Amino acid sequence: MHLKEIENQAILEIQSSKNKEELNLIKIKYLGRNGILGEEAKKIPQLLPEERRNFGILFNQVKKTIEKFLSEKEASLQEQKIKSVLDLTKPGVKIFAGFEHPLAQAEEEIIKIFSALNFSVVEGPELEEEYYNFDALNIPQNHPAREMWDTFWIKKDKNQKKNLLLRTHTSPMQVRYMLSHYPPLRIIVPGRVFRYEAIDQSHSINFYQVEGLMVGKNVNLANFKFIIESFFKKFFRKKIEFRYRPSYFPFTEPSIEVDIKIENKWLEVMGAGMVSRHVFDAVHYNPDEVQGFAFGMGLDRLVMIKYSIPDIRLFYENDLRFLKQF
């Protein structure tokens, strides 16, 4: 091979080398003791004296060129190496996501659990008529049973006939839904409710409830216990015990209070019972043909229990330092 060809070949190889190791091999291949150039040098004794001089000059040029390219490449590889080493311990670029409200989060979770139990999810109005909030639920006017619900009433306009109020529970939706649907049915109704109460750490003028209703030919109280125990176990994901006590609601008969024991404390979490025949009468169902259960629970309270939140007001004050924890 001619020296110039060797030079070209060497430059090509040097330029395409990717790292120091490759470059070293190229160096040995061309400049090593038994390298290509070394082999060429061995030809010198065979040359004519006048040829030796020219060959010598060319040989040195080629050797220098290869050396130059080698050192340049070496430098550039070194530089590349410095550039490509990242300090991976540096903090990531800050990405801002918003915070989810714990009540919305819990509501969504409850919807998922009940959807999996084949319940439909519906909503109702917050500004409600007296009839649906009370009368249709067997809570007549001027009856002390109404004392169980401290009510915000709306100031009446001159020509207004119906009494409007802010619903004190989600139960009016039992009536509204049954009036427009035939049994069998199973629904939950999440939503905001209102009570005329002094605001303190466990009372708010607005809060959330989830109502449940299951009606059919054979829906019994034992079924209620099954549904509600599966729900609470899924929601709290903890070992819990249940306690059922007699209670009174005008729209259920029998009426039951549900307590759960979490971390050694009994907590009241739900009012429930078998739907009263007076409610079935109000929605034109035949109470001798269908039966079912209804329940209502306070969402705020469940979330407070779940996350050990001491004050209900935190839910409505919207301090981002609180919300960011969820």
Add this chain to the structure above:
Amino acid sequence: MKFSYTLIQKLIPEIKSKKQVINALNDYAYEVEDLKGNSFDVKIPANRFSDSASHLGIAREISAILNLPFKYEFNFNVKGEKENDFLVNIKDKNLCPRYTALRFDNVLIEDSPSWLQKILTECGLRPINNIVDILNYVMLLTGEPMHAFDFDKLAGHKIIVRRAKQGESILTLDGEEVKLNENILVIADSQKPVAIAGIKGGAATGIDKTTKRILVEAANFEPSNIYKTYKAIGLPTDAALRFSHELSLNLPLLALKAAEKLILEIAKGKKCGFYDSLLNKKVNEQKVIKFDIEKFNHFIGINLEKSKAELFLKRLGFKKVKGDLWQTPPLRLDILEHEDVFEEVARLYGYNFILPQMPEVSLLETQLNDEISFKEKIRKILIGFGVSETFNYSFVSQKDLENNKINFKDVFELLNPISEEFKYLRPNLSINLTKAAFQNLKFFETVKLFELGNVFLKNQKEQEIKKLGIVIASKKENKFFELKGILDELFEKIGLEDFNFVEDGLNQLKIVSENNILGEISHLEKEFYLALAEINFSKLLTFVQTKFEFQPLPKFPLVWRDISFFVSRNFKIGDIIQAIYNTKLRFIENVELIDEYLNEHNNENQSLTLRIVLNPQDHTFTKEEVDQIINKIITILQTNFKIKIR
């Protein structure tokens, strides 16, 4: 309602401890709270005042629950005396279904015996004198509030039960002057009201040390009138609270019998007259109801033997008439239907012993209300965009409405607001969202919040509207365009295809889809920069395209050209961009504003750079074709907006 363990023990001697009583009641009857000493508090449900707002009633419950003997004769027969030296006239029989009274002579007024005082004190009552104390004791025992008049102070020796006359008033035993009206039932003598019926006695006819002859009243009053009256005059006395519940018509006689015995015994009086407005009329309130064990087991979901169920019924005081027919216990006005009987048997069986049972039902097609799933989607998107979710109060103040120039006529006002701060129903989300943002600016440079909630407006097609509100507040800069960008991308993501922002005044744009206003986006500068958007959430849902068709990917490369030009600031950027779309050149894929610049010295003109993206659709564009299209656009902009290409 406070109860005395001493008295319960007297009624059921076999009871072991107060703890036993409390646990039994809590698990099988009523919510009970332990109190200091020999007292405990029972939450009597509204439908159980007739039988259970009394020590007899609670004792009956305890004996049924614990299966302990309890003997008390519920005998409602009081023998009538024919000769009376007083007259009773009931003018309103609807408001006073029964009036009974006993007369005593030669009573000795003194302090009551200590055993009686002890029981009163345990129930939170203050001993006064033997007659008053006996009547209070009988109320605690039977649940029937009673009243005693000094017979010699009753003008004409007459009792008239009538509605008060407008202008009448009464000085109560507590020394309070109460103005009366026609809605209020009173007990009067021949001259004046001597008691507010079922609520409070009058001072003029009260018992004192000199009293010798008394008239003892036990009556029944129409509950809702008592309820309305005590609310109206603000006198929630013990009697009023009891009488506003439906009480048995037999209670007055039970109470009179108990009182008679004690007055003769303790106050040494002599009985000399009796009156009953329902004299010799048999009042039978006890119902006969069928108890079907199969129906019961089907309802509750257990398999209880009939004999066991019957034992429970007997313990509760039900009497078997024949077959499956049972007579309800005396005073139990709450048992009207077979479900009421089921409740009795089920609770004595114990709700805690019912085994949970998986429902065996056919599956139903579940509906997840569209709005609920849509809500979840929007929440997730906004949170991903860095906007945080808030829940604000549904109320606003008068000042809020004034500051936001909202017409009071359009807003629902509460009849009974809890405070000035929460007097009206919120007509929008922005008011409270802005407050929440402002609070948070104390701790953050920029605050981005949203809320999905209901607002209330009068005189609209819908008085309750679901809304989405978003606010961005910043101490540093105007975030209007960030909010506008968030809306653009949000609408894109939820599939709202056709929408426009239309100018609406200087600081606000309307969000319009197919000629319908979906909401507004606006900005204002106060102590900080505020950008606000409020959108009708339900309406938004109706304009979202649920039908979505795949669009083929472009076959030929998209090309773009940037055009930079000067244009007068009198022209709106939105109009310029819209004008390019309006050329209806089918190749125009997209027009973006990529740069804007305002010369400090020449404020009249602005410099804009628009990127026009072209989609050739069926072939690869040549340079000449692109030039031709862009030149066409430039010509149009030159004509319409007098632009000068840079």
